[in-house]
Amino acid sequence: MSSESIKAHLTTEMKNAMKAQAKERLNAIRLILADFKRIEVDERIDLGQDDTRALAILDKMLKQRRDAIEQFQSANRQDLADKELFEVEVIQSFMPAQMSETEIDDAITAALAETGATSVKDMGKVMGILKPKMQGRADLGVVGAKIKARLGGA
Numbered sequence: 001m002s003s004e005s006i007k008a009h010l011t012t013e014m015k016n017a018m019k020a021q022a023k024e025r026l027n028a029i030r031l032i033l034a035d036f037k038r039i040e041v042d043e044r045i046d047l048g049q050d051d052t053r054a055l056a057i058l059d060k061m062l063k064q065r066r067d068a069i070e071q072f073q074s075a076n077r078q079d080l081a082d083k084e085l086f087e088v089e090v091i092q093s094f095m096p097a098q099m100s101e102t103e104i105d106d107a108i109t110a111a112l113a114e115t116g117a118t119s120v121k122d123m124g125k126v127m128g129i130l131k132p133k134m135q136g137r138a139d140l141g142v143v144g145a146k147i148k149a150r151l152g153g154a
Contacts, residue, residue, distance in 0.1 A: 006054040006094055007036060007047045013094075028090035035061060055095065055136035062091050099138045107133060108147055120151045 004012070010033055017026035035057060036047050047054045065088045072081035099107070107130055111117075115125040126147050127140075134143060 005048050006051050006058070007033075010036070010094060024086055025090055028087045031087065032058070032061065032091060032094070052132060052135060058091055058095055059136050059140075062088060062095075065091065095136045097137070099134065104134070104138050104143060104146065108143065108150065112147075112150065117151060120148055123147055123151060 010029055014026065014029045014033065017029055036054065039045070039053075039057060040047055045053065047057070065084045069081045069084045069088070072078070072084065108126070111126045111129045114129060115122060117123070117126050123144070127144060130143060130147075131140060134140060
C-alpha cells in the first residue's frame with residue numbers, strides 16, 4: 001500500500017468503483033466509510049490520521065462478517081453468506097499483508113523475552129506489546145491462544 005492513509009485509500013477506491021460501475025464493491029466500501037464516519041463523530045477523532053485505529057475498526061468488521069457468515073450458513077442462507085463473503089474480501093483488500101506463522105511465533109518469542117512473562121497471569125503484558133504490532137495483520141484470538149499455550153495455560 002502507498003503512504004496514503006487507509007481512509008484516503010478507501011475514498012480513492014470508492015471513486016474508482018463508481019467509475020467502473022462496480023455496484024457491489026461500491027456498496028461494501030460505502031459501508032466501511034460509513035462505519036468510519038460514525039466512529040469519527042462518536043469519538044471526535046479523525047481516522048485520516050490514525051491508521052492503527054482504522055485497522056482496529058476493519059478488524060472488528062471482519063470478525064462481524066465472519067460471525068454472520070457462520071450464522072447464515074447454518075440457517076441455509078447461502079445467498080446472504082455469499083454477500084458477507086464478498087464484503088470480507090473487500091475489507092481484507094484494505095488490510096496490510098497477513099503475518100506468517102513464523103513471524104507470529106517470532107513476535108511472541110520476542111514479547112515473552114521483553115516482558116519476562118512466565119505464567120498466564122503475565123498474558124496482558126505480552127498482548128499489550130503485540131497488539132499494536134499485529135493489529136490487522138494476525139488474528140489476535142489465535143495469537144492469544146498461542147501465548148497461553150506457551151505460558152502453560154492450555
